[in-house]
């Protein structure tokens with residue numbers, strides 16, 4: 693396992709998720725502004741349910757980006773601790789192909 697390549701891959705995953713989160717922050721402000729400018733009565737405002745839906749969608753996307761950052765951080769810690777690339781269940785090496793496709797993997801294919 694090339695530690696340098698793994699670190700680069702994990703930092704790229706982290707960076708991509710951070711960018712995604714930043715992008716969501718901007719669009720979230722747009723959604724909040726739209727909802728403040730519109731009729732506050734969500735129940736009777738036909739636009740209200742759309743805004744609520746968009747807000748929920750943004751929240752879900754943000755949660756997934758945050759989870760990805762946490763996964764990348766955890767993998768970077770494993771890298772520093774020397775346990776990176778080892779399945780946390782069976783302690784067998786995680787395949788190089790799997791790690792290339794999914795650098796944040798903490799388990800082998802069998803235990804994923």
Ligand SMILES: [Zn+2]
Pocket residue numbers: 779780781782783784799800801802803
């Ligand atoms: Zn395993």
